[in-house]
């Protein structure tokens with residue numbers, strides 16, 4: 001009662017700082033992903049099909065997850081058989 005609408009800051013005024021922050025966070029994230037990649041590559045992830053070859057860890061695997069099989073080694077027949 002008697003309270004006016006809250007004063008909203010201009011949306012454009014915060015932009016540069018936010019952008020800068022995101023850039024810094026991205027750079028930090030990249031560094032940690034590189035460290036993660038090195039650690040996972042050092043561990044060694046063998047292909048789950050049994051060929052014994054090691055899966056090369058890529059930066060995209062950090063967010064998506066490490067695949068269990070090498071690219072061409074994923075048994076497609078398994079998904080067809082399961083009903």
Ligand SMILES: [Zn+2]
Nearest residue numbers: 047049051073
């Ligand atoms: Zn394999």
